[in-house]
Amino acid sequence: IQEENSKKEYEVVGRFPLVDPWWRVNVKAKKVGSKYFMQGYPSYFLRTDPEENNRQVFSLFLKECHVPEVFKQKFFTWLPENSMLSFRSLEENLKRFQVSHLKTKEQKRDTKDYDIFYYVLKSFAGRAVLVALTFPMILEFLPILLPRHFCSLLDTVCWQAKTEDNSGTDDEEVHFQDNMLTKLDEILKNEPWKLGFSRKITYKELNLSYCEATWAAFCQCEHLLWKIPDLQKNALILYDQLKKRCREMGHTYEDQDELAHFVSKDMSIEHVWQSLEFMKDQNIVIREKKLVFLPHLYKSEKDIAMCIGDLMSKCSWKLDVDVRKLLNTSEASKEMVDKKMDVSQAHEMEHLKEDSLDNHNGENHFPEMEVGSVSGTQSKAEVDLDQVTAMEKICSNPVTIISGKGGCGKSTTVSCLFRHLKQVEKEVEAASKDFEEDLEASEEWNTFDHHLESENIYTQKNLNVLFTAPTGRAASLLHEKTNLPAYTLHQIIYSFRSWRQTEQAQAWKFSNVTVLIVDEGSLVSVHVLSLVLRLLCEHAQLAKLIILG
Template sequence: FPLVDPWWRVNIKAEKRGSTYFMQGYPSYFLRTDIEENNRQVFSLFLKECAVPEDLSKKFFTWLPRRSVLSFRNLEEKLKRFQEKKIFTILWTLRLFCFVFVMVEKFLTPVFAGKAVLVALTFPTILEFLPILLPRHFSLPFQDKMLTKLDEILKNEPWKLGFSSITRRELNLSRCEATWATFCQCEHLLWKIPDLQKNALILYDQLKTRCRDMGHTYEDQEELARFVSKDMSIEHVWQSLEFLKVHNIVIREKKLVFLPDLHESEKNIAKYIGDLLSNCSWQLDVDVRKILNVSETSRELVDNKINVTQAHKMEYLKENSPNNHNCENPFPEKEVGSTSGTQSKAEVDSHQVIAMEKICSNPVTIISGKGGSGKSTIVSCLFHHLMQIEKEVEAASKDFEEDLDAPEKWNTFDCHWESETMHTKKHLNVLFTAPTGSAANLLSEKTKLPAYTLWQTCFLVSCCLAVILIPAHT
């Protein structure tokens, strides 16, 4: 409730459950024009909220006749008469704090309080419907031109507030639109909306709901028509779709209906993936089967080590058991694999081989599979192997460079080769990303390398760009 002062009347629907009332929807506000009880106290509080100095306020009420009843409709007239007496210029002070938006915390509330009263006097329709239709934008410091336009829309074409593309064009408000559910709360506005626009609002709301709930970027128009079949006929569906398309509210491609922002994202994703597929050369020279064999063998060795450890614990417990002298074994025998002898070669999954080969030969690879099928294992094994090779090569190169006792004849590399190598050497830079934090942690745990969520990656990139764009003199 942004407006809680005693000169406001709040209208809200509530449902009683037991002894408690539960709020239904958002409130609407009306300015109280007949404040009879505690009249002077209420208006004294209003002047205080408008940052009028206390001594000026006292002198105004001293000048005001005792039987005079103040209201917001005659307050300006009373202040003018008070000013004409040339006692104090309180009107100028009130106007200043009502119309000027001061970015100081102690003046923020007074400005909003005074401005809200002036808006309620001039545009009562806005205070009645805007808090319901656009609750998140209600407290914005609207300009007078915008208020006039908004009042005109509410009186003549309220359906426009249901489409963000229209509010952006006509009111310069970004991502600001009312939902069909909020329109249903404003019964006095519904009868002003023609059937075509009403059906368009219902259809648009269903499209947004489907895209949000299902993670889609579009919806098939036949499916969309089926979802709203209880609200309109099929003929009205096609008319509404055409209306939405003409007003650039949705984008239609063949039989698909897109939301504009999601359509743009879809196009950009397709473009960048296409560029990767057509322009990037990508080849990782590795022995895929060897990598997977090493991975499987390591896993078997770990399992055998665990089994041997469990066997040793069981033997120890047997020897120290109080029933051991009766030659009774209180522990059931458990088969334990032996680590002695030759290790059977681990069998490699053919699907994993194909997947890893695809990764090594294509700049974009999509691997799908159920949980535990080895998607993360394939990626982690491959890049862990590549990073390990690079570390070994770097370590060997460093050891060679620091080998000061080597004879001169070992130095077979000339300066030209060294400088060329420095310029042509490319480090393997891998950035691991995942949709969620748990997936990123799993990837980091398996690869032993840092992994980030997609949002963290976007933040890191933006920080890098910010650093790059800093001028040199700073």
């Protein structure tokens, strides 16, 4: 970056959304070693009349606007030799250039021939310049207030032509404006605090989602701070603290007394109550007794509670499993596998011993090893009582939460249960098919059908288990542990959205899910969990929810 006064150049490390030579940047930097590192975010100002390398700057600008090389060359050829270009008069010059190259008939109709300004309007570089010319405050403050959304906001600008008649002349002036930018500019001039409450204020007025300036960002904009009244300033501080606590602690709310304690250095207790009342009136927060909620987290938590309430209110779907027998079988099979491995390893060692004795005249180069015999009565495998309890809860309850430290066997226990149930289901289906194909079956088998009809509808549900995790890595590990398909929660959400966008000729991929298992439950956001639960409750056949964590 070249300093404007001294012309000295500095190497500054940071994230700069605009780096073209027609921008003047204002940034705070801290020297670390031989380099400077940007502190905070930059502000931008358009160099409307660049004197140095004038034509080169505008040539580069037109190139960034993706203007065809032919048009660009003809434009600079058309310009008077010693003329200086300015961004203020660029639109006028481009229009004059177009008119001069069009035939008389073409001038009377709308045409894209030689219309360089059309490319300026459609490009990001051109839009940024037009915004800076019309709304300089947006380029000055928006990169600081909304750094993550600044470029996308410029990219979505839609300029609408407004024609004004010049009184007494036949000429018309065409102005290009964007309604959203006009409102945003008014907010920056009069009520900048609104940008700190996007979910309930900025979204309503500007239709911008998740664009929310932090209090720290406002503190960098000294020219805006004095425009913010004390009430709104205190509300911004309080709101920022509430978001911070919810994010860091994983809360959906904070106690108002605790919140007042956290901001006691910034405001009095009276100002805290006034700010809370203001935010409540503006629907920025939700207050229930002494609890202060963020609205989006409050709604997600409500949705989760409703879905779980629906599951609990339904007639419970009992899974008929002899838990102790299943765990005994599982443990016994593990022991048998371990013993077989030990025996095979022991036999290998014995062979190695014999070979060694033959080859080395009876010298023993291996230590003696004790080999356990696999013959005789098998010792009864010990069953973990916690695993028994967990399985029994899963089988009998619609909602189960299994908590335990990593590696304690949560996923193994659940996968063992549902692998067994799937195997039983397959065996029953195979037996049913054999029965249907048996033409010589006696009529006494009809009692079997009658028995099925008399059972509760929930006992007839097909077992369709959905294993999920919050991240791709966690889902991959879950798949490795269980040998069953596992998905991320986001895959469920986007699978439904893509299905809704199609003709829906086929059923949704997860429409038959009856059991949802969520691994690493403590890492799942309430918003994502609420979305998945709502989808599976409304568009699938969810009857059981199991959360591991």
